[in-house]
Amino acid sequence: MTDNYDFIVIGGGPAGVMAAGRAAERGKKVILLEKNDRLGKKLLMCATGRCNVTNTAPLQVFIAAYGKGGPFLRTALETFDNEKLRSFLLSHDVKTVVENKGRVFPKSQKADSVLKALETYMRDGHVEIQTNTHVLRLKSENNHVRGIETNHGNIFGQNVLIATGGLSYPATGSTGDGYKLAASVGHSIYPTYPAIVAFETEETWVKSLQGTPIKNVNISAYQLGKKIAEHFGEALFTHYGISGPAILDMSKRIVECLPNGSIKIHIDFKPNRSTEELDSILLNQIKRQGGKAVKSCLTIFVPEKLVTILLGQCNIELQKKASQVTSPERKRIRKQLKGLHLTLVRHRPIEEAIVTAGGVSLDEVDAKTMESTLMKRLYFAGEVLDIDGPTGGFNLQAAFSTGYLAGNSID
Secondary structure (H helix, E strand, C coil): CCCEECEEEECCCHHHHHHHHHHHHCCCCEEEECCCCCCCCCHHHCCCCCCCCEECCCHHHHHHHCHHHHHHHHHHHHHCCHHHHHHHHHHCCCCEEECHHHEEEECCCCHHHHHHHHHHHHHHCCCEEECCCCEEEEEEECCEEEEEEECCEEEEECCEEECCCCCCCHHHCCCCHHHHHHHHCCCCEEEEEECCCCEEECCHHHHHHCCCEEEEEEEEEEECCEEEEEEEEEEEECCCEEECHHHHHHHHHHHHHHHHCCEEEEEECCCCCCHHHHHHHHHHHHHHCCCCEHHHHCCCCCCHHHHHHHHHHCCCCCCCEHHHCCHHHHHHHHHHHCCEEEEEEEECCHHHCCCEEEEECHHHECCCCCEECCCECEEECHHHECCCCCCCCHHHHHHHHHHHHHHHHCC
């Protein structure tokens, strides 16, 4: 295979497809290679198949959301921001809707509609697509990338983009291939670890709460008595521990600290109520339902399944009458409502993480073009870079923006 292309794109996820489409739109001869039998496997899993494509947050919020990677992304986000993404989707008959916290979804609530729009974008530009194609190595000469070697032979081209994703959800094709390709031409790879991931707990009683959600809670994480993270929102008990948006958005910081020892999280079920206000509400409940079991007084505070655990932590009998609850027992209940403790002992495997932290060093990539500063005409986009953001559409926007910028930058 000796065809000479203007642009060889490795990876059929959001970043790669957007890059291929944009380059083709500019009149470039483009080929996209995907090792799976179809494009966008991970995209189809995004937000349990609903596809949280972006967020309505302003530029400065986006930049802050990516931490140290934020300044690097400024040009990409300015070139192709959240509004341009929504306009792009609309131009391909994909209407979008805004949900809580500015999260943007296709109106269809189906990731497949987004993938079809991207595939149409490439088809309109006559992008050549090859699936079931594994890229084995880069081919270079005089510090210029010249093409690639695949399991089907060599492909030559003027520019090459690595958009192979990270290590999360390897069944979708994210198995770290891009890191190996980048390292083979001298790029530094920051150690990878899960950035959005759930945790296992020391407490085994969580198993009885599997599937139980808790909403509008404030969760604080501590290590050796020092607060390391805090988040307000929703969480979800699982058979192994705890997950949910509030936990996931703190997870990167917690993962970074876990090597230094276990982490305690405190769950405040009523963060907008002071201890005194909580006591007043609890007393009122006891007066109204004094003849009933104390557990019936607590369902206004926490889900019913959790009442059993909470009373167990307080050493109070489930069937004890509310009128018989003593002042010290009431104090223990208040303490649990304002700070139920869980001990996080390990994160779930990176294969289960939503996003991978670490990757190709940003110091070796030109933020204005996404081109390598070590190897001319080699580009990077998406999760293969050392960039990650919180849940809420930030990671997909980064993939689309960096992909678009790369496709917009090639000669």
